[in-house]
Each structure stands twice: as structure tokens, then as C-alpha cells.
Amino acid sequence: xxxxxxxxxxxxxGTVGSGVAKLILEDGDRIAAxxxxxxxxxxxxxxxxxxxxxxxxxxxxxxxxxxxxxGDQSISICVEAVGGTDFARDLQLKMLAAGKDxxxxxxxxxxxxxxxxxxxxxxxxxxxxxEASCAGGIPIVSAIRSSLTANRITGLYGIVNGTxxxxxxxxxxxxxxxxxxxxxAQEKGYAEADPTLDINGSDxxxxxxxxxxxxxxxxxxxxDIYVEGIESISKDDIRYGGExxxxxxxxxxxxxxxxxRVSLRVHPSFIAKDSALARVDGPFNAISLFGSxxxxxxxxxxxxGMMPTASAVVSDIIDVALGNSGTSFKHLKLKPRSEVxxxxxxxxxxxxxxxxxxxAKDEPGVVASYGRILGEHGISISGALQHEGRGPDGTVPVVxxxxxxxxxxxxxxxxxxxxxxxxxxxxxxxxxxxxxEDKD
Amino acid sequence: xxxxxxxxxxxxxGTVGSGVAKLILEDGDRIAAxxxxxxxxxxxxxxxxxxxxxxxxxxxxxxxxxxxxxGDQSISICVEAVGGTDFARDLQLKMLAAGKDxxxxxxxxxxxxxxxxxxxxxxxxxxxxxEASCAGGIPIVSAIRSSLTANRITGLYGIVNGTxxxxxxxxxxxxxxxxxxxxxAQEKGYAEADPTLDINGSDxxxxxxxxxxxxxxxxxxxxDIYVEGIESISKDDIRYGGExxxxxxxxxxxxxxxxxRVSLRVHPSFIAKDSALARVDGPFNAISLFGSxxxxxxxxxxxxGMMPTASAVVSDIIDVALGNSGTSFKHLKLKPRSEVxxxxxxxxxxxxxxxxxxxAKDEPGVVASYGRILGEHGISISGALQHEGRGPDGTVPVVxxxxxxxxxxxxxxxxxxxxxxxxxxxxxxxxxxxxxEDKD
Numbered sequence: 001x002x003x004x005x006x007x008x009x010x011x012x013x014g015t016v017g018s019g020v021a022k023l024i025l026e027d028g029d030r031i032a033a034x035x036x037x038x039x040x041x042x043x044x045x046x047x048x049x050x051x052x053x054x055x056x057x058x059x060x061x062x063x064x065x066x067x068x069x070x071g072d073q074s075i076s077i078c079v080e081a082v083g084g085t086d087f088a089r090d091l092q093l094k095m096l097a098a099g100k101d102x103x104x105x106x107x108x109x110x111x112x113x114x115x116x117x118x119x120x121x122x123x124x125x126x127x128x129x130x131e132a133s134c135a136g137g138i139p140i141v142s143a144i145r146s147s148l149t150a151n152r153i154t155g156l157y158g159i160v161n162g163t164x165x166x167x168x169x170x171x172x173x174x175x176x177x178x179x180x181x182x183x184x185a186q187e188k189g190y191a192e193a194d195p196t197l198d199i200n201g202s203d204x205x206x207x208x209x210x211x212x213x214x215x216x217x218x219x220x221x222x223x224d225i226y227v228e229g230i231e232s233i234s235k236d237d238i239r240y241g242g243e244x245x246x247x248x249x250x251x252x253x254x255x256x257x258x259x260x261r262v263s264l265r266v267h268p269s270f271i272a273k274d275s276a277l278a279r280v281d282g283p284f285n286a287i288s289l290f291g292s293x294x295x296x297x298x299x300x301x302x303x304x305g306m307m308p309t310a311s312a313v314v315s316d317i318i319d320v321a322l323g324n325s326g327t328s329f330k331h332l333k334l335k336p337r338s339e340v341x342x343x344x345x346x347x348x349x350x351x352x353x354x355x356x357x358x359x360a361k362d363e364p365g366v367v368a369s370y371g372r373i374l375g376e377h378g379i380s381i382s383g384a385l386q387h388e389g390r391g392p393d394g395t396v397p398v399v400x401x402x403x404x405x406x407x408x409x410x411x412x413x414x415x416x417x418x419x420x421x422x423x424x425x426x427x428x429x430x431x432x433x434x435x436x437e438d439k440d
Numbered sequence: 441x442x443x444x445x446x447x448x449x450x451x452x453x454g455t456v457g458s459g460v461a462k463l464i465l466e467d468g469d470r471i472a473a474x475x476x477x478x479x480x481x482x483x484x485x486x487x488x489x490x491x492x493x494x495x496x497x498x499x500x501x502x503x504x505x506x507x508x509x510x511g512d513q514s515i516s517i518c519v520e521a522v523g524g525t526d527f528a529r530d531l532q533l534k535m536l537a538a539g540k541d542x543x544x545x546x547x548x549x550x551x552x553x554x555x556x557x558x559x560x561x562x563x564x565x566x567x568x569x570x571e572a573s574c575a576g577g578i579p580i581v582s583a584i585r586s587s588l589t590a591n592r593i594t595g596l597y598g599i600v601n602g603t604x605x606x607x608x609x610x611x612x613x614x615x616x617x618x619x620x621x622x623x624x625a626q627e628k629g630y631a632e633a634d635p636t637l638d639i640n641g642s643d644x645x646x647x648x649x650x651x652x653x654x655x656x657x658x659x660x661x662x663x664d665i666y667v668e669g670i671e672s673i674s675k676d677d678i679r680y681g682g683e684x685x686x687x688x689x690x691x692x693x694x695x696x697x698x699x700x701r702v703s704l705r706v707h708p709s710f711i712a713k714d715s716a717l718a719r720v721d722g723p724f725n726a727i728s729l730f731g732s733x734x735x736x737x738x739x740x741x742x743x744x745g746m747m748p749t750a751s752a753v754v755s756d757i758i759d760v761a762l763g764n765s766g767t768s769f770k771h772l773k774l775k776p777r778s779e780v781x782x783x784x785x786x787x788x789x790x791x792x793x794x795x796x797x798x799x800a801k802d803e804p805g806v807v808a809s810y811g812r813i814l815g816e817h818g819i820s821i822s823g824a825l826q827h828e829g830r831g832p833d834g835t836v837p838v839v840x841x842x843x844x845x846x847x848x849x850x851x852x853x854x855x856x857x858x859x860x861x862x863x864x865x866x867x868x869x870x871x872x873x874x875x876x877e878d879k880d
Binding site: 019023027030031033034035036037131137138139142143146147148149150151152217276279291292293294295296297298299300301302305307308310311312313314315318319322323324327328331333438 | 459463467470471473474475476477571577578579582583586587588589590591592657716719731732733734735736737738739740741742745747748750751752753754755758759762763764767768771773878
């Protein structure tokens with residue numbers, strides 16, 4: 001078999017871009033021997049051509065001139081490793097117009113403008129490969145798009161943000177405050193200087209939008225996804241939940257409900273300590289999928305980082321070069337927004353179990369109060385926990401877990417609990433998620 | 441996008457074949473809507489056309505006549521779901537000669553005759569897709585062949601036989617004898633009436649041969665794999681190992697050693713109780729892979745069963761229909777046997793930690809004896825366990841764990857231990873496997 005040489009253009013020489021360049025330059029021979037595809041890094045574009053990078057580019061490859069890349073007809077595949085949405089969107093549209101196939105790790109862009117970009121790619125008879133946009137090195141996009149095609153996906157539960165998982169793991173293991181755990185994550189390089197998009201759940205929502213879209217075959221909009229972050233999680237609730245058998249994770253959830261309605265949400269979730277996802281610690285990602293034929297299937301690995309992400313990008317490049325991505329892309333059919341919108345369930349419609357903490361005055365009537373209020377909203381109590389002793393302000397934390405109820409009932413009950421004089425401040429409420437375990 | 445109809449031939453209407461037929465017939469519309477590929481079950485061949493099956497075939501599809509399938513030019517993809525090696529090998533060669541692409545779940549055939557069949561496929565410009573041959577519904581073949589192409593795979597640790605894992609899980613959880621756990625596995629349908637190929641490790645070796653071949657890019661022969669089964673595992677050793685922090689699993693191991701040498705082996709393995717694979721219970725499979733760029737990555741799911749296996753077969757059919765399998769197959773380059781053979785390390789050359797149990801007479805000199813013998817062979821003791829009290833024959837079990845040593849040293853030491861008068865019978869020896877954990 002003879003080797004086929006494919007010339008690659010790369011825009012953005014940050015962490016991901018440097019990893020991609022490194023992998024192509026250092027492992028090119030091995031990749032060529034294994035696949036018959038010789039990757040040639042023809043042009044790298046970055047606004048900064050001076051700073052030292054963890055990779056040495058061949059003379060003359062690095063440039064500030066994007067037109068050199070766009071105008072080079074011999075470059076067939078471009079990696080967009082710029083990040084962000086405005087410039088990157090414009091750039092990808094130009095790449096497609098210039099006849100390039102695109103490989104990207106840009107989850108925000110794919111989540112927000114994927115439908116538009118897919119259309120532009122189709123019009124230009126090009127493809128966009130985006131394995132690296134979700135869960136770094138874990139091949140979850142390819143698993144859903146190709147290996148599990150025979151299945152109807154009925155549920156998806158993912159830990160898809162390593163920053164949040166690192167923070168929550170440390171808050172759990174060391175009984176640390178959020179701020180302390182965040183500072184440590186930043187120090188170790190697991191959280192950015194501005195961690196907003198990670199900790200407020202947006203990044204997880206981006207990934208859920210992408211995964212749900214290909215799993216369901218729907219055009220998904222970020223508006224379809226209900227999002228809560230982990231910014232206001234207290235170590236006390238992690239500890240109390242732990243005493244009741246639960247572990248706190250930020251989950252991205254895609255759930256097919258009755259009559260094909262779908263719930264898409266990202267929120268802190270108490271899950272059973274012995275469930276598979278509860279054991280995913282530190283910066284790792286994991287996704288548990290449920291397929292109509294395959295049952296439960298779980299993928300675990302590094303969801304971020306230079307080389308894991310580069311692994312996904314370069315594997316995608318090879319898939320594009322072989323023509324496989326193009327074929328799969330052509331056959332990716334997504335139900336249009338107009339049909340999808342009525343199928344998305346609002347957060348009020350979902351059913352869940354709940355963990356509630358109220359701060360109660362240590363006087364008679366506490367149990368009667370929350371018992372009455374929850375009862376009035378048809379909510380059945382599953383467990384309760386009240387340690388002896390009181391805090392400095394004279395209140396005591398009372399923790400209650402409920403059986404399954406509708407979110408709208410819980411929201412109404414929380415309102416009433418807040419108004420009740422015997423309780424101080426707004427109650428804390430965290431969903432308890434029963435991940436279906438495929439057991440025998 | 442218009443739909444493309446693909447006519448499918450299926451040989452063998454047993455468990456796997458019935459699942460494949462069921463999925464094609466019952467989910468055809470959904471699959472067509474999602475992929476643009478309309479699967480049409482054109483012809484099903486089985487020697488038994490009378491028995492009731494869990495699927496209702498359309499009139500006229502089922503036949504005993506293999507030539508009807510082979511001669512039908514409109515059938516482009518054939519599923520070989522016969523199992524076994526002699527008839528199936530002949531059948532696959534005929535399918536290829538008749539111009540059909542093949543999808544198979546037949547691990548024994550792919551492991552034993554894969555190299556020959558791949559050549560035949562190439563000569564006929566056809567492809568063989570074999571995702572379902574390893575770990576049922578887990579897309580591990582596609583992950584290695586396509587999603588992780590950018591990586592050099594340095595290690596593979598798999599629980600790839602659900603029967604053995606079910607038996608060992610029950611022996612562990614309930615302190616059951618092997619025979620009791622086996623009978624239960626048979627009753628529940630997790631073990632065949634003749635369980636030999638599962639419990640002696642052959643089935644795991646078949647899967648390891650296939651996975652190692654694609655992970656390393658080598659033509660692998662079953663002779664390259666050292667195999668021990670679980671038939672002679674005693675519940676006592678599982679218990680003692682458990683007391684020392686280990687859990688017993690039958691592992692399929694592919695390990696890249698120094699200078700590109702490779703160790704391929706299947707044997708009972710004590711692994712740390714808190715490692716990810718230790719938590720894989722019952723009939724489930726899991727594979728932990730280590731890639732040069734991606735780090736550790738783990739796949740978990742159902743390794744067998746009608747629908748999980750059918751999930752893999754039908755996804756493969758779609759991949760073949762799209763042309764992706766053909767492209768990937770064409771680019772699958774395997775280093776020939778002549779070059780691979782010198783790279784395979786013998787079992788004597790591997791390094792491992794070990795668990796040893798000797799039955800010792802309860803008299804002075806026991807510790808001195810095993811201490812001296814292990815010392816003479818340069819083996820360092822890591823832990824020891826001797827419960828008080830003696831068995832009915834007056835001997836007591838003494839359990840020793842060692843630091844890393846070469847297998848050849850351990851084999852020599854076991855010989856000397858057996859000859860020592862203070863010990864009764866041959867010592868029990870089980871390898872302790874340190875699965876590298878990618879932690880932060």
C-alpha cells in the first residue's frame with residue numbers, strides 16, 4: 001500500500017494547537033506506518049509568532065498570515081484551535097469556502113453555531129469533525145455517531161467538565177470550601193484564571209448540546225438546556241449528602257422521557273456512592289450511555305489537557321484524510337429546530353428526587369412544619385438527618401431527602417419553606433439523580 | 441438526502457443471528473432516518489428452519505440453501521453468525537469470493553484465521569468488520585482502529601470474558617466454591633453447557649489476539665499468548681488475597697515492554713481493590729487502555745448477550761454500507777509474523793509481583809524455610825499472612841506476597857518450595873498485576 005500525503009493547516013498555537021503540532025511532527029512516521037496517511041504540517045497561523053511553545057516547528061511554517069493558509073490549495077484539512085466563537089465562526093466559514101475540511105476542538109462554537117456551520121459545510125461539500133470538542137481524549141462522539149448507530153439512545157449521564165469534577169472531588173475528600181478548592185484547581189492548571197464558563201455549568205452545557213444532538217439526531221440549541229453551576233455548593237451539603245449515601249457531581253443529563261420528550265440539563269447532582277460515575281475523581285471525565293440494544297455502556301478518560309485533546313484532533317484528521325469523516329458527516333441527519341422545540345421538556349416538568357437543607361430554629365415544631373409543607377405539595381419524605389447541637393446563630397441544619405416528585409411541586413414547596421418563620425433563609429435544594437444501573 | 445437500500449444476507453440464526461435479524465427488522469425505520477441507510481434482510485440461512493426463534497422473519501427469507509445467498513448479486517453484505525472455525529472459515533472465504541463484504545462476531549475465527557481471511561478480503565477487494573468479535577457491545581475495536589489512531593498503545597488490560605467474571609464475582613462476594621459458582625452461571629445462561637473455552641482462558645485469548653493485533657499493528661498468533669484459566673482457583677485464595685487488599689479477575693493483558701518487546705497473556709490476576717477494573721462485577725466487560733497521547737482510557741459495558749452483540753454487528757453493517765469499514769480495512773497494516781515473532785516475550789521473561797500460598801506443617805522453621813528459598817532466588821517478600829489454627833490434616837495456609845521479580849525466578853522458587861519437607865503439596869501461585877493508574 002502506498003502512502004498518501006495530506007497537508008494540514010493549523011490555526012491557533014495555544015495548548016491544543018501545540019499538542020496537535022507536536023503529535024504530527026513527532027509521531028508522523030508511526031502514524032504513516034499504521035494508517036498509510038502521511039500528515040504534513042504545512043502552515044501554522046497564530047497572532048503570536050514569537051513566544052516559546054512546547055513544540056519546535058519547521059522553519060517557515062509559522063505565520064501571522066491567515067490568507068497564506070486559506071489560499072494554499074494544497075492544504076486540504078484545517079484544524080481550528082483558536083477557541084471562542086466570533087472569530088472562530090468567521091474563520092471556519094472561510095475555511096469551508098476555501099474548500100478545506102475542518103477538524104475542531106471548539107465546543108462553544110460547535111454548540112452555539114454547529115447547525116449553521118454544518119449547513120455551510122454541506123453547501124461546500126466539506127466536513128467538520130469535532131471529536132475533540134467533547135470529553136477530550138474519550139472517543140464519545142465517534143462512539144455515538146458510528147459505533148452505536150444501531151441503538152436508540154435513551155439516556156446520557158456525563159461528568160464532562162474536569163475543572164468542576166476536580167473541585168468537587170477535593171471538596172468531598174478534604175471537606176474544603178469551594179473557594180479553597182477552586183484556588184487549588186487554578187494553581188494546578190485545572191481551572192483557568194477566569195473559571196466562570198466551567199463552574200457555572202456553561203462548558204458542560206456546550207458538551208451536552210453536542211452529544212445530545214448526535215445521540216438524538218436533533219438540532220439542539222443551548223436554550224434547550226437547563227443549567228445550574230457549582231458556585232454556591234457548600235461543603236456542608238456535600239458532607240450531609242455523603243452521610244446519607246450520596247456523592248456530589250456536576251452532571252450533564254440527557255434523558256428521553258415519555259412520548260419522545262427530552263430533558264436536557266446540567267446541575268449539581270447527588271448520585272449513589274456505589275454508582276460507577278461516583279468513582280470518577282479529579283480531572284477525569286466519564287459518560288454513561290444507555291442504548292436500546294447495547295444497554296449501559298461507560299467511557300472514562302481524560303476530558304482535557306494538551307495531549308489527550310490532541311489525540312482526538314489527530315485521530316479526526318486521519319479519519320477525514322481517509323474519507324470516513326466525510327461520509328459520516330454527509331449522513332448525519334438532524335431533525336430541524338421547528339420539530340425539536342416542542343419535544344424539549346422544561347425543568348418544571350421533570351421528575352426527580354431531592355435533597356433539601358433548611359436552617360431551623362432549635363425549637364418545637366420544626367419537623368411538623370416541613371412535614372406539613374412537603375405534604376401539602378404531595379412530596380413524600382425519604383430520609384431526614386438532624387445532628388444534635390446548634391450553630392452560632394442558634395439555628396440547626398435539617399436535611400431531608402424526598403421520593404420522586406415533579407420539579408414544579410418542589411419549587412412551590414421551597415417557596416413555602418422559605419416563608420415559614422421557624423426556618424431561617426432560603427432552603428438549599430440539590431437534585432438526587434438515580435442513574436439507572438444495568439445490573440444482573 | 442435520499443435513502444440507500446442495502447440488502448443483507450445472514451448465516452446462522454442462533455442467539456447472535458436472531459438479535460441481528462430483530463434489530464434490522466424492528467429498528468430499520470429509525471436506522472434509516474438516522475443514517476440514510478435502509479437495511480433489508482434479504483436472506484437468512486440456517487440448517488434449522490423449523491425451530492421457534494425470538495424474531496419473526498418475513499415469508500421466504502429463511503432457507504437452508506447457502507447458495508441462494510452466495511449467488512444473489514443484490515446482497516452486498518453478509519453476516520457470519522455461525523460460530524466455530526472450520527465451517528465458518530470456509531464460508532467466509534466463499535462469501536469473499538462471491539464479492540460480499542463480511543460482518544462477523546466470530547472471535548475464534550478472527551483470532552485463529554484472521555490473517556488468512558484479511559488477505560483473502562484484500563484480494564477480493566472486500567472488507568471484514570469484526571467489532572462484535574471483542575467485548576460484545578463495547579466499541580473497543582473501532583476505538584483502537586479509528587478513534588485512537590494517533591496513539592501508540594502501550595498497555596491493554598481487559599476483563600473480556602463475562603462468564604469468568606460472573607463466576608469470580610460470585611466466588612468473591614459469597615465465598616463460593618468454583619463448581620457452585622459455575623453451576624449458577626450455567627443456570628443463569630452466563631456459561632454454556634460446555635464452559636471449557638471460557639473458563640480455561642481460550643476465549644479471552646481469542647479476544648486478546650484480535651485487540652493486540654489492531655492495537656500494535658502486528659499479525660498475532662494464538663501461540664504468542666500465554667494462557668491460564670480459572671478452573672483451579674480456590675475460594676480460599678480469593679479470600680486471603682482479599683484480606684491483603686486484592687480482588688481476583690481473569691485479565692487479558694497486552695503490555696509493551698522495553699525495546700518494543702510485547703507480553704501477551706491471559707491469567708488470573710490479583711489487582712488492587714480500588715482499581716477501576718476491580719469494580720467490574722458480574723457478566724460485564726471492561727478494557728483499560730493506555731495510549732501515548734490520551735493516557736488511560738476505560739470502556740465498560742456488556743461483553744456478550746443477544747442484543748449487545750447485535751448492536752455491534754448492525755453498527756458494523758452500517759459502517760460497511762457507508763464505505764467507512766472498507767476504507768479503514770484497506771488501511772489496516774499489520775507487521776508480518778516473521779517480524780513479529782522475535783518481539784513476543786515468553787512468560788519467563790515477564791516481571792510481576794506474586795501471591796503464593798503454601799500449606800505448611802505447624803512446626804518451627806516455616807518462616808525460615810520460605811524466607812531462605814525466596815531469598816536464594818532473589819525474591820523480596822512484600823507481605824505475609826498466617827492465621828492461627830490448623831486444618832484437619834494438621835497443615836496451615838501461609839500466604840506470601842512478593843515484590844516485583846522475574847517469572848523465571850518465581851518458577852524456580854516454587855519448585856524448591858514444593859520439594860521442601862515442611863510444606864505439603866505444590867504451592868499456589870497467582871500473579872499480582874499493578875495496573876498503572878493515570879492519576880493526578
